Structure formats: C-alpha cells, structure tokens
Amino acid sequence: MTEKKDTYHHPNLREALIQETEKMLAGCQLDSITLQELGLRLGVTRSAPYRHFASKNLLLCAVAERACGRFKLMLRDIRLQAQLPPQERFRQMVIAYFTFAVGNPDYYRLLFREPLMGANQTPELAQSRASSFEELLLMLQECQDAGLVQVGDKGQQALFVWSTMHGMSSLLVDGHLRLDVVGEGIFEVLFQNIMQGLAAYPLAVASPL
Incomplete structure (x- = not known):
C-alpha cells in the first residue's frame, strides 16, 4: 500500500492548497471546499493542510x-x-x-x-x-x-x-x-x-x- 505523502515531502504545500482551491472555485465548487477535501485531492496526511492554514477561513x-x-x-x-x-x-x-x-x-x-x-x-x-x-x-x-x-x-x-x-x-x-x-x-x-x-x-x- 502506498503511504500518503507528508507535508514536509511536498515541495510547496501552501501554494498547492491555494491552487487546488482555485481549481475548485473555477469548477463552481465553493461550498465543497474543506481542508480535508483539499488534503485528499493533494494526497497528503489529514493534518498536513493545518500546518499552513489553521482554518478553512484563513485559506479562503x-x-x-x-x-x-x-x-x-x-x-x-x-x-x-x-x-x-x-x-x-x-x-x-x-x-x-x-x-x-x-x-x-x-x-x-x-x-x-x-x-x-x-x-x-x-x-x-x-x-x-x-x-x-x-x-x-x-x-x-x-x-x-x-x-x-x-x-x-x-x-x-x-x-x-x-x-x-x-x-x-x-x-x-x-x-x-x-x-x-x-x-x-x-x-x-x-x-x-x-x-x-x-x-x-x-x-x-x-x-x-
């Protein structure tokens, strides 16, 4: 089983989170945006996004x-x-x-x-x-x-x-x-x-x- 990437192994997780959010916005998925969903899309651990954004509000x-x-x-x-x-x-x-x-x-x-x-x-x-x-x-x-x-x-x-x-x-x-x-x-x-x-x-x- 392939282990999910940790945030420290991601070249720039903060930027990736922003860009993935922008993709969801372009696809009219504003109400589906969560840090957990973004983490799943990017293949990182559940806690990884929170090391860059303490809340969804701060990300948005x-x-x-x-x-x-x-x-x-x-x-x-x-x-x-x-x-x-x-x-x-x-x-x-x-x-x-x-x-x-x-x-x-x-x-x-x-x-x-x-x-x-x-x-x-x-x-x-x-x-x-x-x-x-x-x-x-x-x-x-x-x-x-x-x-x-x-x-x-x-x-x-x-x-x-x-x-x-x-x-x-x-x-x-x-x-x-x-x-x-x-x-x-x-x-x-x-x-x-x-x-x-x-x-x-x-x-x-x-x-x-």
Missing part, C-alpha cells in the same frame, strides 16, 4: 487576497490606457466588473462572502480589498478632472458606483436574474445610469440640521 482569505490582486491589475490595466478618453476607460472598468462576476460566480461569491468580511478577514485581505477599491477612486478623480461627473466626495461616489454594480452582479450570480433573459445590454444601461447619477448630483456629505 489567502485565496481571496490573491483574487483581489488579479482583479486590481485588471482594473489598473484598463485605467492606464491613456489613449482612451476617461469615460471610455470608466465604461470598460464597469463592464469588466460585470463580466468578471457572471463569468466567475464562485470567485465573486468568495470575494463578498460574509464570513470573510469585517473582523473575519485577514489584514492582508483587507489591504488587498482597499487597493482594488483605490482603482475606482483614481478613475473617478480622472472623470471629475475631465468634467464628466460632479466634483464631490470620491468615496461616496465610489460607493454609489460599487453598490449599483454589486447589486446587479449579485442578482445574476445568485440566479435571481438570468443574463440570457435580461441581455448583456443591461450593463451598458447601468453604466449610462451611473454616469447620469454622477453628473446630476455631487454626492457630498449632508450637513446636520
């Missing part, structure tokens, strides 16, 4: 951190296309967000999974989230400078944009809406609505009465 935080990093790079690549006007780059960022969500439903669920939010997220994941959000803030600043949207609080403008994108994405990812029914044109409609909203209102903090 590491995977989400990496996903956030890739998402940020995608948004940054769009933002830095200097040959395109700001509005077109902003449009592409919004469309890319929707495309990522509907094309990678379990990745999207992971990034906004309640157990990985707030105090349950690692400092590294929190920083990665903030770094991704910064790309939206930078794009909004360019749109303000170009006179495309009202000059105002970029943080509140970004929350307005993100809540609109996240709302539609969640409806699609969770099956409350079907993309083949509403059509991909809905993304363009939402972008136009976002632009109209940002152009009409400064979205500044209201003064207390």
